Amino acid sequence: MAHQAHAYHMVDPSPWPLTGAIAALLMTSGLAIWFHFHSTVLMTLGLILLLLTMYQWWRDIIREGTFQGHHTPPVQKGLRYGMILFITSEVFFFLGFFWAFYHSSLAPTPELGGCWPPTGITPLDPFEVPLLNTAVLLASGVTVTWAHHSIMEGERKQAIQSLTLTILLGLYFTALQATEYYEAPFTIADGVYGSTFFVATGFHGLHVIIGSTFLAVCLLRQVQYHFTSEHHFGFEAAAWYWHFVDVVWLFLYVSIYWWGS
Amino acid sequence: MAAASSSSTSRRVKASSAAVVPGSAKMAAIGRLSQKLLKSAALTQTRQLSAAVAHSEQAAKTWKILSFVVALPGVAVCMLNMYLRTQQHSHEQPEFISYSHLRIRSKRFPWGDGSKTLFHNPHVNALPDGYEQHDH
Numbered sequence: 236m237a238h239q240a241h242a243y244h245m246v247d248p249s250p251w252p253l254t255g256a257i258a259a260l261l262m263t264s265g266l267a268i269w270f271h272f273h274s275t276v277l278m279t280l281g282l283i284l285l286l287l288t289m290y291q292w293w294r295d296i297i298r299e300g301t302f303q304g305h306h307t308p309p310v311q312k313g314l315r316y317g318m319i320l321f322i323t324s325e326v327f328f329f330l331g332f333f334w335a336f337y338h339s340s341l342a343p344t345p346e347l348g349g350c351w352p353p354t355g356i357t358p359l360d361p362f363e364v365p366l367l368n369t370a371v372l373l374a375s376g377v378t379v380t381w382a383h384h385s386i387m388e389g390e391r392k393q394a395i396q397s398l399t400l401t402i403l404l405g406l407y408f409t410a411l412q413a414t415e416y417y418e419a420p421f422t423i424a425d426g427v428y429g430s431t432f433f434v435a436t437g438f439h440g441l442h443v444i445i446g447s448t449f450l451a452v453c454l455l456r457q458v459q460y461h462f463t464s465e466h467h468f469g470f471e472a473a474a475w476y477w478h479f480v481d482v483v484w485l486f487l488y489v490s491i492y493w494w495g496s
Numbered sequence: 497m498a499a500a501s502s503s504s505t506s507r508r509v510k511a512s513s514a515a516v517v518p519g520s521a522k523m524a525a526i527g528r529l530s531q532k533l534l535k536s537a538a539l540t541q542t543r544q545l546s547a548a549v550a551h552s553e554q555a556a557k558t559w560k561i562l563s564f565v566v567a568l569p570g571v572a573v574c575m576l577n578m579y580l581r582t583q584q585h586s587h588e589q590p591e592f593i594s595y596s597h598l599r600i601r602s603k604r605f606p607w608g609d610g611s612k613t614l615f616h617n618p619h620v621n622a623l624p625d626g627y628e629q630h631d632h
Contacts, residue, residue, distance in 0.1 A: 378559075381559035390556055404571075423614070
């Protein structure tokens with residue numbers, strides 16, 4: 236039987252990049268079809284295909300790494316680079332929305348009343364739910380760090396407790412934001428204030444949901460003994476992503492909620 | 497390891513002084529702000545620690561203590577603060593003025609009658625012509 240003379244991972248052929256690309260096509264064209272022709276079939280198909288792709292692709296990665304041992308140190312290094320580059324790209328994504336916010340708010344046009352917040356807008360009190368949300372995310376940053384050290388020290392029960400606590404805090408944040416969205420006296424259709432507010436916080440909320448899901452998958456894996464004290468990159472990637480989500484919130488809070496009120 | 501435990505002691509001292517600040521919302525806000533700064537300072541230190549391979553075996557315990565003594569009580573304080581502040585609110589509907597730069601409907605939404613936003617709340621969200629009639 237032939238074996239490789241290097242430490243890298245030559246991945247077996249896989250259909251998931253293709254199904255992922257098809258899903259992206261169906262979702263984007265499906266969105267346009269929904270807006271213009273009021274049919275959600277294409278978009279829903281795309282969404283289902285996306286979920287199937289994500290589940291199977293990541294399941295395969297777990298098989299290759301945890302069960303087949305393909306994630307040698309050089310391979311893991313590459314995965315680290317990959318995650319860092321991805322998070323960097325997300326930073327630039329949010330930078331765009333912050334640019335839009337500051338562009339509109341630093342020089343408010345006469346149509347808005349020449350002031351920020353615009354005339355007729357009652358902004359949310361930054362010292363009510365938004366402050367609680369800040370405390371919740373900061374606390375979850377502490378608990379996820381507790382989880383990391385627990386994993387490194389082989390403390391299985393503590394790792395499960397701290398990871399669960401982190402996820403619960405993430406869910407609490409999402410629930411609080413959802414009620415804020417419902418209770419807000421302004422909507423996304425309220426000029427540039429509404430647009431910048433809901434697009435920036437909305438994408439952030441989506442990232443909280445993604446991050447919570449990532450952490451939940453890590454919890455399931457921790458329970459099933461996937462992680463060792465030396466090798467648990469999936470968890471580290473989830474923790475990095477979670478800290479990134481926390482930092483974006485801090486910028487949102489200071490810029491939009493506090494300065495912007 | 498000595499450095500880690502002495503800095504964690506200083507963290508605990510700082511945390512308790514922030515918790516002791518009493519009274520009005522402004523003072524509480526300053527206390528919370530210092531707690532926030534404290535937490536982000538702690539986070540930075542953690543990231544720097546994580547870069548090194550060797551870890552103090554006390555680290556998980558330290559972060560567990562931080563979680564239950566600083567982080568979760570901080571959340572509880574903010575929950576209390578939120579509850580007290582929302583009690584002081586009036587529950588009246590905000591006045592409706594038909595500004596042209598608000599309640600924009602250039603294109604109908606692709607759901608319902610196309611007029612209501614996704615998180616529409618009839619009590620506080622007026623439609624372009626005013627609040628809906630069957631209001632509470």
